[in-house]
Amino acid sequence: MRTTLDLAAGLDAATVVLVEGDSDRRALAALARRRGSRLDGVAVVPMGGITNVSHFLELLGPRGLGRRVVGLYDAAEEAYVRRGLARAGFGADLSRAAMARLGFHACCADLEDELIRSLGTPVVEQVVAAAGDLRSFRLFQRQPAQQARPVPAQLHRFIGTRSGRKSQYAGLLADALDPARVPAPLDRLLAHL
Structure with a gap:
């Protein structure tokens, strides 16, 4: 629709x-x-x-x-x-x-990969924390399938795990971008x- x-x-x-x-x-x-x-x-x-x-x-x-x-x-x-x-x-x-x-x-x-790379993982984690999802992300990181993955890949997967989260974070991550990056x-x- x-x-x-x-x-x-x-x-x-x-x-x-x-x-x-x-x-x-x-x-x-x-x-x-x-x-x-x-x-x-x-x-x-x-x-x-x-x-x-x-x-x-x-x-x-x-x-x-x-x-x-x-x-x-x-x-x-x-x-x-x-x-x-x-x-x-x-x-x-x-x-x-x-x-x-x-x-x-x-x-x-x-798109998510582009935003995560441009921001860097510390800034993306700050955005996740500001959105109230840092605890959920830390729990997600402990899952056996995630433990060996690099943090950017974990963030990318986490953003896509729940309905509506990709759209929510697309705006939040774009708002966090340095205009030069x-x-x-x-x-x-x-x-x-």
Whole structure:
């Protein structure tokens, strides 16, 4: 339901930012707000997963409504985005650099990984503590499956363990970022807006 509503909002926007889910939307909104932008004329549309990208690109792109479409994706899922861009008329066999020139930017692993690496584990743990989840995180770290993992990997997994937590932390972590340390894919995407 949320994706349908977001898509409807994007139909009137001059620029549409396609993201996988709500956590990406929240992080972009938080970073834009911190930069003093209200994203006027821009709709950030969660697609409900990367496998839906072709549908959104065909509907909103040059062969559809003709909106300016940009996006954020995980590097491991680049093939979906490349195929979607080709099917929607953006160009065939696009390199990652060509996709970036169009406004589609890859996160190394995913958004959470980018935010955790940019902030560093001490700051992420401070954010977890401020959110009231530090005790839960410490208990999580004691689980046998987590004990051998590095702390950044533990934080990444912890953020994704409970429904709604990824979205909550996306905004909190984006708010904690030093403006000079915004992850490159997010920084480049915001520069396209």
